[in-house]
Every structure is written in structure tokens, then in C-alpha cells.
Amino acid sequence: MPSTPAIEADDLVKTYPGGRGRPDVRALDGLTLTVPAGTVHGLLGPNGAGKSTTTKVLTTLSTPTSGTARVAGHDVAREAGEVRRRIGYVSQGTGADPLLTPRENLVMTGRLRGLGRSAAADRATALVDRFGLTELADRGTAKLSGGTRRKLDVALGLVGSPQVLFLDEPTTGLDPEARAAMWDEIRRLSGEDALTVLLTTHYLEEADRLADGLSIVDRGRVVAAGTPDELKATLAGDTLTVDLVEPDADVVRAVAAAVPGLGEVLVHVEGPAGRLVARTPDGPLLVGPTIAALQAAGVRHGAVAVSRPTLDDVYLRHAGRSWTSADTSSTGVAR
Amino acid sequence: MSATFATQLDQVTRRWVTGAIRQPWGLGVAIVQPVIWIVLFGNVFQSVGQVPGFGHDDYLSFLVPGILMMTVLYSGAWAGTGFIDDIRSGVMDRMLSSPVSRPALVLGQLVQQLLICVVQGVMVLVIGALAGAHYAGGVLGMAVALGASVLLAAAFCSLSAAVALLARDQTALIGISTIVVLPATFLSTALMPVQLLPDWVATAAKFNPLTWATSIAQTAMSPDVDWGVVATRSAWLVVLATIVAWWSLRAMRSYQRSL
Numbered sequence: 001m002p003s004t005p006a007i008e009a010d011d012l013v014k015t016y017p018g019g020r021g022r023p024d025v026r027a028l029d030g031l032t033l034t035v036p037a038g039t040v041h042g043l044l045g046p047n048g049a050g051k052s053t054t055t056k057v058l059t060t061l062s063t064p065t066s067g068t069a070r071v072a073g074h075d076v077a078r079e080a081g082e083v084r085r086r087i088g089y090v091s092q093g094t095g096a097d098p099l100l101t102p103r104e105n106l107v108m109t110g111r112l113r114g115l116g117r118s119a120a121a122d123r124a125t126a127l128v129d130r131f132g133l134t135e136l137a138d139r140g141t142a143k144l145s146g147g148t149r150r151k152l153d154v155a156l157g158l159v160g161s162p163q164v165l166f167l168d169e170p171t172t173g174l175d176p177e178a179r180a181a182m183w184d185e186i187r188r189l190s191g192e193d194a195l196t197v198l199l200t201t202h203y204l205e206e207a208d209r210l211a212d213g214l215s216i217v218d219r220g221r222v223v224a225a226g227t228p229d230e231l232k233a234t235l236a237g238d239t240l241t242v243d244l245v246e247p248d249a250d251v252v253r254a255v256a257a258a259v260p261g262l263g264e265v266l267v268h269v270e271g272p273a274g275r276l277v278a279r280t281p282d283g284p285l286l287v288g289p290t291i292a293a294l295q296a297a298g299v300r301h302g303a304v305a306v307s308r309p310t311l312d313d314v315y316l317r318h319a320g321r322s323w324t325s326a327d328t329s330s331t332g333v334a335r
Numbered sequence: 336m337s338a339t340f341a342t343q344l345d346q347v348t349r350r351w352v353t354g355a356i357r358q359p360w361g362l363g364v365a366i367v368q369p370v371i372w373i374v375l376f377g378n379v380f381q382s383v384g385q386v387p388g389f390g391h392d393d394y395l396s397f398l399v400p401g402i403l404m405m406t407v408l409y410s411g412a413w414a415g416t417g418f419i420d421d422i423r424s425g426v427m428d429r430m431l432s433s434p435v436s437r438p439a440l441v442l443g444q445l446v447q448q449l450l451i452c453v454v455q456g457v458m459v460l461v462i463g464a465l466a467g468a469h470y471a472g473g474v475l476g477m478a479v480a481l482g483a484s485v486l487l488a489a490a491f492c493s494l495s496a497a498v499a500l501l502a503r504d505q506t507a508l509i510g511i512s513t514i515v516v517l518p519a520t521f522l523s524t525a526l527m528p529v530q531l532l533p534d535w536v537a538t539a540a541k542f543n544p545l546t547w548a549t550s551i552a553q554t555a556m557s558p559d560v561d562w563g564v565v566a567t568r569s570a571w572l573v574v575l576a577t578i579v580a581w582w583s584l585r586a587m588r589s590y591q592r593s594l
Contacts (some may be wrong), residue, residue, distance in 0.1 A: 061431055084434040093423070093428070112433065113433060
């Protein structure tokens, strides 16, 4: 018999008042999500897709406009107290008081959650050791480096021995080394602690590496869900990408349509630059005919690339726009 | 697993007290400010003591209760900034997603403010005495004066917290506080006895909580204490503080609803 999912969200809608006569902002637009217990689940999407709002609803911070959600077996609206006892939340900001030491932050959190004096001290020491913060535990929190501080944030989320841990953009702003260290920690969380982790990220690579299951979120809805491999497998074949110079989108579309074997053609034009992205069962074979057809039609082109499907392609297919155009502030996207 | 309300209140209070102690600049200003006021106002307005109808022995002894309450007002104006820092840093969200009582989060910070208020009040009395003020009411009078300052602080710090949680903006909080604090100071009997105030100012001063608290301290520290004034003004301050503290709890709920 399958165990109860750690997270079940059903048709969540969250609107915020637009203010001054502007229409309401619909941050969540019927989001549905199921996360099995003991897995790492990635909520992947560009900035503004609704990832953080989902996290806020599931952590009882925010009340949904409509829809229901259960976390660790309890309803987030009607049994908020029960949910709060069973979760840890690492927000996009920090969660640590900069004026207290890391150890003081951990002890206070333990005491607030009902641990006795010595139990809170023991828990703090255990977490300090586990995250390699022993040397820094009694210094100022404000002086910690970005990566160390993020580790402290995660440790704070674990003080209450939660069943479900929410990590909202845990590696945003970290350097590559610190990011890799954080990835190791997140893997250990699911492996050793049998914890359910809901991870929001706008880094495709992060989701690909860490998540057992993924939900791709766009404009407040889940547009695709599955394991990273399942999602990539829905895209058989290769992706052919051609950079274009001052293209006429209609001409390019007509040219691509006439090349046999090119499917799901998308043409982006941004200023003088453009890009043709198409799916094909055999990429290398179609490079020649595609380029020849473009040249025959007088379209100037730049680099040509053939790639195996990536989550970027999955996103492109389900959200109908490319990752980079949906999320201009994203810097960690490798194509 | 959940902590009792008392434990949570204690932990939240400790957190803020520790933070306050580790910000020596804030504490330094809190001590230097009353010194400057006592020296400046005490000298600039010295001649007020010679005006017919002043009704007190010397200006400095009259001034100390007013400075005591002004200190409460000017420090209390900043009380809400801690919440804005917490909202901005993410500490608030972490607290609100954990099983911590909302009243404990608000009241723990208030208790810290009241503790600071008492420490500051004692400093003001000491500095006043060093400057030459006489406290005819003795230790009891000083205790009553400090009690009045705590009631005023409870009302004013709660007001600052409520504004902080509703506006969620440092600039707005400081702006609103400044607009309130300066007129409140001059439309009161903190610097000038009521019989020397223009009629309309005297009328406005009657409704000013700063006047209530100052009146308590002035009579409690005078040779013959008017306990009727102490009792009525204390009652008014208790009612006011209760209403504003309740409002600050509502403001915390309103903040969460905005998320």
C-alpha cells in the first residue's frame, strides 16, 4: 500500500490585490502537486512563476485564495499548527538573527519549538557538527560567508526534526563551490534522514541533479511533472539550434517547414538577433539541409548546435517559451 | 512538541535583549541623549524658573520628569524597526512558519523595550541628580515615576510596532514617528508648567499621554504627592497601553494576511 504523500496540493489559487485600480495579480492559477514521502521534489520555473508563493502556502505563511493543501498529513489552512510542528522552512532570505551567534540561533529555535534547555543545546551541537560549523558556531552570524550562512539556514530548518523541509532557492547567489557543497547537503538530507524536501529553483542543472521528481511551474500552474529522465524522454531525438542574424520570422518558419524531418519549430527574434529551435529525430543529419535552405532563402545565420534534450527543452516545450526569455535575470543556465 | 507561552515569551525577549546589548551604538545614544537634553533644556530654559507663577522650586527639578518621558518617546519611536529588519531578512517568515505564538513574538519584543526603558529611566534620574535636581518624593517617588514611564513606553512602543507591521517600511516608520513625537513634546507639560502654556496648548496638553505620564512623575517626585493625579493618570495610561498593544497584535495578523 502506498504511504500518504508528504505534500498534496489541489487546485491552489492565490491572488494578490493589484492596487490603484489595477487588476489582481494571479500568482497561483490552479496549481496541483503531489510529492511522495522521502523524496526530493523540485519546483522548477523562472522568477515570478509562482514557486515561492507555492512554498508560502504550503508552509502556512500564506492563505490560498482557493484550493486545498495537505502537508505531512494535515490541512495547511485548518490545521496550521500541526503542519508547523512538522515542517522546516528555509526562505529565500536568511532566517538567522545576525546579532546572535549561529549556536544561539539554533538553541533559541529549539527552545521555541519546545525542546528543554539541555536538549536544545545538544541539538544545536549536533547540527553545528553535521554542517561543519563547529569553528564558527560562537562567532557573529553577520560575518559568515554566503555559503556558510546558507548552511546555517538549513540547519535552522532542521532543528525541529521536520518531516518535510522546504528549501526556497537554496543556492541562489552562491559561488560554484558553495553551491556544490549545498548540493551535497541536500542529497544527504534525503538519503540519511529520509526527509521529504521541496526544493524551488530556477537553475535547471540543480533540479536535474537533485530532484527525484520535478514539477515545471509557469504562470502559477504546473505545466509538466515527472522525473527529470521521464520529462527528457518525452522529447525523443535531438534539438537543433541555429543562431540567426536579422531574420524575418515568417521567412524562417516557411523555410523550416519545408525541410523534411524538422518538427516543433520555434523562432525567437529579439532585436537584430534571432534563433531557430527545432526538434528532430536525427540532428547531425539535418544540419546540412537546414543551413542550405536558410541560405537559399537569404537568411543569414551564426552558430549551429545539435544537443540532446535538456530540461531547458522540456521547459521550452511545455511553457511555450525559452528559459532565457522567460527569466532574463537567470544567470546559471547553461545551454 | 510545542513550547509553553512563558518559554516562548522568555526566548523572544532574550533574543531582543541580546541583540540590543550587542549594538553598543544604540545604547550609547540612549544614554547620551538625555544628558544633552538635561544640559541644553536645563540651561536654555533656566530663566523660566524665575517667571512669576512658575510654581516649582527650580527649573531643573521640574524638568527631569519631562525629560524622563521624552526619553521614552524618542527611544520608543524606533521600537518597530526590529520587526522591519526581521521582515526584510526572513527571520519573520521563519518564525511565522514555526509553532511560535504570534502574541509571544510581539510581546517579547515589547518586554525588551520596557526593560530598556527602565534602564534609561534610572540613567535619567541619576544624570538629573548629578546636574543638581532635587527629588523630594524620595525613592517611592522615583519608583512611581519609572512606573509611569513604563506605562507610556508600553503604549508608544506598541504604536511603533503596529505602524512597522502595517507599513513594513523603515522610512515610513521614522517619518510617522517624527511627525508624532515633536508636536507631542511641545503640546505637553514636559518642558513648561501648564499655567505658563498658552490656552490652546494647555487644552491640547490635557489629552496628551505624555502630559499624563509627566504629571504622575512630577507630583510623585514633589514634596506633597497628589495621589489622585497618580491614580487617574495611571488608569488612563493603562487603558491606552492595552488598546495600542491589542492593535499591535492585530497588526501582526494583518502582516501575515498580506503574505
